[in-house]
Amino acid sequence: MIEFKGVSYTYPGADAPALVDVSLTLARDEIVALVGANGSGKSTLARLCNGLLLPCDGEVIVAGISTGDPERVVDVRSSVGLVSQNPDNQIVGTVVEEDVAFGPENLGIAPDELRVRVDAALVAVGLSGMERREPHLLSEGQKQRLAVAGALAMGSEHLILDEPTSMLDPQGRADVLAVMRQLRAEGHGILHITHHLDDVAHADRVIALDAGVLAFEGSPEQLFADEDLLARLGLELPPLAAVAAYLRGAGFSLPVAISDARELVESLWP
Ligand SMILES: Nc1ncnc2c1ncn2[C@@H]1O[C@H](COP(=O)(O)OP(=O)(O)OP(=O)(O)O)[C@@H](O)[C@H]1O
Numbered sequence: 180m181i182e183f184k185g186v187s188y189t190y191p192g193a194d195a196p197a198l199v200d201v202s203l204t205l206a207r208d209e210i211v212a213l214v215g216a217n218g219s220g221k222s223t224l225a226r227l228c229n230g231l232l233l234p235c236d237g238e239v240i241v242a243g244i245s246t247g248d249p250e251r252v253v254d255v256r257s258s259v260g261l262v263s264q265n266p267d268n269q270i271v272g273t274v275v276e277e278d279v280a281f282g283p284e285n286l287g288i289a290p291d292e293l294r295v296r297v298d299a300a301l302v303a304v305g306l307s308g309m310e311r312r313e314p315h316l317l318s319e320g321q322k323q324r325l326a327v328a329g330a331l332a333m334g335s336e337h338l339i340l341d342e343p344t345s346m347l348d349p350q351g352r353a354d355v356l357a358v359m360r361q362l363r364a365e366g367h368g369i370l371h372i373t374h375h376l377d378d379v380a381h382a383d384r385v386i387a388l389d390a391g392v393l394a395f396e397g398s399p400e401q402l403f404a405d406e407d408l409l410a411r412l413g414l415e416l417p418p419l420a421a422v423a424a425y426l427r428g429a430g431f432s433l434p435v436a437i438s439d440a441r442e443l444v445e446s447l448w449p
């Protein structure tokens with residue numbers, strides 16, 4: 180579990196805080212979507228989860244350990260895998276399997292165990308068979324999944340994915356979302372930072388930041404139904420979701436996760 184207790188953070192030299200008095204809990208076995216406008220503090224919150232940044236005020240506790248405890252930095256980093264916004268920035272290996280092995284190797288994992296972890300992580304993200312490929316030759320979606328495999332091989336209970344679908348085509352996005360659901364089923368907790376409200380529909384819970392302040396915590400349905408809040412957060416319903424929301428308002432019962440027009444029609448006329 181990751182717990183934020185009254186966490187505030189201001190970057191050195193910045194005029195305004197990036198995060199203000201945020202309290203929240205992220206459990207395992209759930210996908211939580213984190214939304215908010217550009218600059219609202221999403222990536223800052225992500226970096227606080229694994230101790231990459233330490234709170235100026237308040238405390239972040241990971242599996243009972245404060246991220247500020249200098250003696251437990253390795254424990255915190257290995258429990259919370261952070262996949263940052265640009266996957267190119269975190270490629271370190273010259274071939275796929277080396278890249279995935281890098282993190283656990285640095286934790287001092289023995290070679291036999293390392294092989295098992297790397298293979299399992301590549302299977303989990305659908306990249307097995309690509310062990311010897313050069314990471315830079317992978318598609319954007321494959322690079323995102325490679326970054327997820329790296330975090331998995333660390334044995335992280337929690338994965339923080341910062342806009343993992345932002346550069347992907349619909350198929351790439353669907354693949355990454357499928358990996359998230361699979362990981363949740365295996366007991367990982369996932370924080371999915373996204374600009375796409377389509378992605379939010381797949382989450383168990385949503386949290387939203389507005390200028391560094393926690394402005395919403397609830398279900399995707401609750402968020403989608405609150406037009407004023409969406410406008411305040413600078414979020415726009417995708418066209419299909421807007422149609423579905425309108426129909427729901429008119430009394431039709433529709434599932435919240437509708438991914439294409441066919442599904443919408445089939446929900447209306449089963
Ligand atoms: N390294 C930094 N130094 C100083 N200020 C920063 C730094 N990184 C972010 N900020 C500022 O902190 C605030 C929150 O930024 P953050 O990157 O967390 O937002 P975000 O919600 O992830 O935005 P985006 O949607 O663009 O990724 C912004 O005002 C930003 O300008």
Ligand SMILES: [Mg+2]
Pocket residue numbers: 221222223264341
């Ligand atoms: Mg960001």
